Amino acid sequence: MLSRAAHVEYRLILSKPSSAFSGFQNHRSPAMALLHRFGCCSSPSSPPLLSFQKSTPNSMLFTVSAHPHHRRCPRRFSSFRLNATIVAESPTASASNGGGGPPKLLLEVKDLTAVISESGKKILNGVNLSIYEGEIHAIMGKNGSGKSTFAKGENLLEMEAEDRSLAGLFLSFQSPVEIPGVSNSDFLLMAYNARRRKLGLPELDPLQFYGYIMPKLEMVNIKADFLNRNVNEGFSGGEKKRNEILQLAVLGAELAILDEIDSGLDVDALRDVAKAVNALMTPTNSVLMITHYRRLLEFIKPDYIHIMDDGRISKTGDISIANILEKEGYKAMSTP
Numbered sequence: 001m002l003s004r005a006a007h008v009e010y011r012l013i014l015s016k017p018s019s020a021f022s023g024f025q026n027h028r029s030p031a032m033a034l035l036h037r038f039g040c041c042s043s044p045s046s047p048p049l050l051s052f053q054k055s056t057p058n059s060m061l062f063t064v065s066a067h068p069h070h071r072r073c074p075r076r077f078s079s080f081r082l083n084a085t086i087v088a089e090s091p092t093a094s095a096s097n098g099g100g101g102p103p104k105l106l107l108e109v110k111d112l113t114a115v116i117s118e119s120g121k122k123i124l125n126g127v128n129l130s131i132y133e134g135e136i137h138a139i140m141g142k143n144g145s146g147k148s149t150f151a152k153g154e155n156l157l158e159m160e161a162e163d164r165s166l167a168g169l170f171l172s173f174q175s176p177v178e179i180p181g182v183s184n185s186d187f188l189l190m191a192y193n194a195r196r197r198k199l200g201l202p203e204l205d206p207l208q209f210y211g212y213i214m215p216k217l218e219m220v221n222i223k224a225d226f227l228n229r230n231v232n233e234g235f236s237g238g239e240k241k242r243n244e245i246l247q248l249a250v251l252g253a254e255l256a257i258l259d260e261i262d263s264g265l266d267v268d269a270l271r272d273v274a275k276a277v278n279a280l281m282t283p284t285n286s287v288l289m290i291t292h293y294r295r296l297l298e299f300i301k302p303d304y305i306h307i308m309d310d311g312r313i314s315k316t317g318d319i320s321i322a323n324i325l326e327k328e329g330y331k332a333m334s335t336p
């Protein structure tokens with residue numbers, strides 16, 4: 001049961017806010033936009049508690065406390081308390097430096113902790129991770145070690161796809177959600193045009209969008225009739241995963257977080273999905289993937305593999321870590 005005291009707190013520092021965050025120049029819109037991003041839309045009569053702490057031309061710091069009875073805040077989120085400093089460098093800033101110089105930091109997570117408020121159980125015990133443009137990171141770890149909690153912070157699960165896209169972030173779901181009554185094509189067109197609007201680009205009409213999406217369908221090896229079906233409704237597990245990658249291909253992302261994108265895929269589907277992810281990699285974007293199996297890493301080659309154990313990253317290395325894991329299991333990863 002919900003405790004009245006349960007609340008969720010966020011502390012974010014946005015360095016060089018991108019166009020997606022341009023509405024953050026006044027104090028009201030950050031609250032609404034941020035709450036919306038985390039799936040906690042409040043009604044005008046129940047404004048979020050927002051403490052706007054500091055703003056410079058390049059950064060903003062604010063804390064949001066969202067109470068559980070806000071519309072769309074599901075019960076399970078309310079039981080979390082997450083504390084972290086997340087530095088997200090804007091895509092615009094990255095792109096402008098794409099021609100040379102040192103790689104730009106896309107995501108920096110410092111000392112992320114997550115606690116179940118009711119029980120006091122710690123799920124994340126101080127996770128630190130930096131991701132630079134052009135890098136592919138993989139997180140492996142035993143069941144229940146905190147990988148998904150880290151990747152999504154739970155609260156991001158309710159965020160609309162277009163909002164994630166506007167923030168330059170793409171999250172694939174371990175179990176992709178169905179959206180009854182909304183066709184795949186309408187959903188993608190809406191999300192893609194929302195991004196174009198924010199970028200100051202003209203929207204595409206359905207015919208133009210059809211031209212845009214056809215090569216993407218080929219890239220992921222999805223038949224065009226999937227566009228007419230409702231989002232993920234009646235899709236097989238593998239089809240849902242392919243559809244996730246189609247969304248990534250259409251919307252684009254500076255940082256794509258792929259949570260067990262390989263689960264439930266047959267060998268051919270795994271190849272298709274991996275091929276598409278590799279094709280989408282550029283020198284200015286990055287991928288963070290969670291997987292249990294070395295097989296995915298043969299197709300999408302990571303620069304770094306992190307082992308998550310008991311809510312923290314206990315080891316970081318290259319593909320040799322996955323080789324040892326495959327042969328010897330997690331006991332070989334335990335630190336003496």
Ligand SMILES: Nc1ncnc2c1ncn2[C@@H]1O[C@H](COP(=O)(O)OP(=O)(O)OP(=O)(O)O)[C@@H](O)[C@H]1O
Pocket residue numbers: 076077079116123141142143144145146147148149150
């Ligand atoms: N809302 C919640 N309430 C209580 N416990 C939770 C909640 N969400 C996650 N947990 C617990 O936190 C731990 C970490 O969960 P998480 O889903 O992050 O693990 P994981 O490493 O992704 O596991 P898997 O490999 O099985 O997907 C688990 O023990 C899980 O039961």
